[in-house]
Amino acid sequence: MVDLGCGDGRPLIAAALLCKCRGVGVDISQQCIALAKSIVSQEGVSDRMVDFFRWDLLSDQEAVLNRLVEAVEAKAQEAAIECKDGIEAVVVFLYVYPTLLARMVDLLDRLVRAWRDFRRVEVVTLTYHLEAPVGGGEGGGVLHRVCGGRVEIHTLEKKT
Known part of the structure; x- marks a missing residue:
């Protein structure tokens, strides 16, 4: 899981605790990153997880883009050692204001394309609509669905 604009990191930490997924959180605020790392420590989550x-x-x-691709690939390699079935998906989670979301479409598209080797890539937005599909084109199809009106999931699945 990749949480862009992660704030205090609670969704990523919860995913690590509940689903045993690995993750990377990114935020511009040093205070938010420090708080996220503090919560990781308090919750007893291994730094190998997030x-x-x-x-x-x-x-x-x-x-x-390069740093994120490298960080996710490192987490995937660590997880592959522990999971014989490998990594099912990369989930990019965004709970950011629409203005930031709109400015991130190009980055999201490039990330999704960089992770085409994974079986599935999902971009999940909470509350705000992602105007443009990401990661479409040759080799993959984009499926968009709305869950409960607040969550959008954009899935890139490999065409077989």
Whole structure:
């Protein structure tokens, strides 16, 4: 799971605790990252399960793209050692204001395309609508669905 604009990291930490998933959280605020790391420590979550980084998602998208791809691949390799079935999906979680969401469409599209080797990539937005589909094109299909009016899931599945 990748939480972009993670704030204090609670969704990622909950996913690690409840689903044993690995994850990466990114936020621009050093205070939020420090709080997320503090909560990880309090909850007893291993730092092998989750990492939090202070990165500006908008200032240098090329560098952020490369760092995120590298961080997720490292988590996937660690998980593959422990899970014989491998990684099912990469889930990108966003609970950010619509203005930030709109500015992140290009980065999201590039991330989804970079993770095409995974069986499935899902971009999940909470509360706000993601205007543009991401990751479509050759080799994959995009499915969009709304869950309960507040959650949107954009899924890229490999075409067979």
